[in-house]
Amino acid sequence: xxxxxxxxxxxxxxxxxxxxxxxxxxxSAFAANADAVKAFANTNLASATAMxxxxxxxxxxxxxxxxxxxxxxxxxxxxxxTPAAGFVSLGHSMLIGFVAxxxxxxxxxxxxxxxxxxxxxxxxxxxxxxxxxxxxxxxLAEEVGLIYGKVDTFLxxxxxxxxxxxxxxxxxxxxxxxxxxxx
Numbered sequence: 508x509x510x511x512x513x514x515x516x517x518x519x520x521x522x523x524x525x526x527x528x529x530x531x532x533x534x535s536a537f538a539a540n541a542d543a544v545k546a547f548a549n550t551n552l553a554s555a556t557a558m559x560x561x562x563x564x565x566x567x568x569x570x571x572x573x574x575x576x577x578x579x580x581x582x583x584x585x586x587x588x589t590p591a592a593g594f595v596s597l598g599h600s601m602l603i604g605f606v607a608x609x610x611x612x613x614x615x616x617x618x619x620x621x622x623x624x625x626x627x628x629x630x631x632x633x634x635x636x637x638x639x640x641x642x643x644x645x646x647l648a649e650e651v652g653l654i655y656g657k658v659d660t661f662l663x664x665x666x667x668x669x670x671x672x673x674x675x676x677x678x679x680x681x682x683x684x685x686x687x688x689x690x
Contacts (some may be wrong), residue, residue: 528585552601591640595649641664
C-alpha cells in the first residue's frame with residue numbers, strides 16, 4: 508500500500524472542510540431560504556462530482572485510484588463552486604465540479620513535471636479550481652450568464668480574474684523583494 512500513513516487525517520480534514528463549506532456557501536444567503544438551499548445543494552453536488560471525476564479520471568489515465576485523490580477532488584469541487592453556489596442550476600454545479608476536477612488534475616500533473624515548488628498543490632487545486640469556477644460562473648449564472656446571452660457578467664468575471672492575478676503577482680513579488688532586501 509503506497510498511501511501515506513496520515514491518510515485517515517486527510518480524510519477527516521476533508522470531511523470537516525466539506526461540512527464547514529456548507530456554512531460558508533449556504534450561509535452567504537444570510538437566511539434560511541431558497542437561496543441557501545440552492546447554495547447548499549450546489550456545494551454538495553459540485554464537490555461530490557469533482558471527487559468522483561477525479562478518481563475515475565486517475566483510473567482512466569492508468570493511475571491508481573486513491574483516497575487522497577478523492578479528497579483533493581472534493582476540495583477542488585468546493586473551491587470551484589464557491590463563486591457560483593447560489594447562481595447556477597444543480598446540473599450546472601455538477602458541470603462545474605466535473606470541469607474543475609479535470610483541469611486541476613491536469614494542472615497538478617503538469618506542475619509536477621515542471622518541478623514547481625508547491626508542496627501541497629495549492630495553486631493547482633485552489634488557484635486553478637477557483638479560476639475555473641469563476642469563469643464558469645460568468646458563463647452559467649442563471650439569467651445573467653453568457654449562455655443566456657448576457658456578455659456583461661462574463662466580461663466582468665474575466666476582467667476581475669486578470670486584475671486579481673496582476674495584484675497577486677505584483678503584491679507577492681513586492682513582498683518577496685522586501686523580504687529579500689531585509690535578509
